[in-house]
Amino acid sequence: MPKAQETVLEIDLNALKHNFKYLKSKLQNGTKFLAVVKAFAYGNDAEEIAKYLQDLEVDYLAVAYANEGVALRKAGITTPILVLHTLAVNCDIIIENCLEPNLYNAKILNEFIAVATEKQQKDYPVHIKFNTGLNRLGFWENDVDYVVDKLKETSTVKVKSIFSHLAASEDLNEKAFTLGQIENFKAIAENFSQQIGYQPWMHTCNTSGILNYPEAHFDMVRSGIGLYGFGNSEKESAHLKPIASLKTVISQIHNIEKGESVGYNRAFKSEALFTKTATLPIGHADGISRVYGNGKGFVTIKGQRAPIIGNTCMDMIMVNITDIDCKEGDEVIVFDEKTTSAETLAESAGTISYELITSISQRVKRIIKSP
C-alpha cells in the first residue's frame, strides 16, 4: 500500500477470508454460516464485503434494517438476507426485494402476514425470534401457541428458522446464565417444531457464542465482529486479523509555547516550555468521537505514540508530537493490525471495538485490498 495522503480506511479482503475460514473451522460439517453485514459491515463497506463473502459461498447474510438489505440487492447480491429488525412500515419493501424478515412480536407477525397475503405470496421464508433473556426483541416462551396458531391459519409464509440471541456469550462469568438461555431456546424450539409439524433451522450464536459455546451452534451461526477481526478476548483475537486500517496524514505542525492553548475552549494548555503539535484531517464527523480527546486516545507517527490533545473537533484532531521526528505530509496510523488495534484504541477511551469501527463515517474514503 502507498502511504496515506488523506484519511483512508484500508480494507483487506485477505484478512476477511482468513477470519471466515478460522470461524468456519470451529463449526461441524453442515453447520451454516450467516455473516452479519449490518451497519455498512461494521463500518467497513457492506457491498464489497457481502460480494466477497458471496464469492466464498457464505450461506446467509444479515442486516439490521430493510434499507441495508435493499442496498445489497441493488449491488447484485443474491445470497439470502435476513433482516434482523423488521419494522411494520418495511414489510412491503422486504418482500419486493426478496429479503427475509425477523418476526419478533404479534404486531410484526400479523403485519407481515397481511402484506404477504396482499402480495399473494406462498411459503415466503420468515424467521421467528424468541427472547431467552436479552430482553431486547423476541416472542416469549409462552407465545409459542399463539405464534403457531397464527402461522397455521395461512400458507403465505413458512418458517425457515427460529432463533434467539445470547446476552453475554463473551463473558464466561455469566456461563450459567448463558447455558440457561441455550436450554430455554432448545425447549422453545422443540415445542415450536412439534406444534408446527416441521423442523425450522435453529440458531443462537454470535461470534463469541461460536467460540465459547460449540454445543449451541445448532443449524447455523451468526458472525459479525469475528469476520472483521475481533474475538472479544485476547486469546481469540490472536487468531483473527483486523481487516481495516485507519490512516491519515499530518496537515500542519505548530510550535506552542508555555501557557498557550490548543483547540476549542482552550482545553489543552501547554505546561511545558515548548510543545510541538500536529493537526490531522480527521475528527468526530469521521468517527473519532470526543471521548478520545484530552489525552485519552492517540495515534502513531513514525512508530511513536502521539496523544490527542484538547477537544476533538468536527473535522480535525491535534496530537502532541513534541518528541517525534516528523514533518507535514507524513503518514499517521490511527489503527491497524500491527501498530494499534481498534480494540486497543477503543479501550483507551473506555469503549469497545464495535463502537469505534461502526462509527467510521461514510466521508472516509474506503480502499479495498483484493486478494
Ligand SMILES: *Cc1c(COP(=O)(O)O)cnc(C)c1O
Ligand atoms: C449484531 C448481531 C449479531 C452479530 O454479533 P457479533 O458479536 O458481531 O458476532 C448476531 N446476531 C444478532 C441478532 C445481532 O444483532
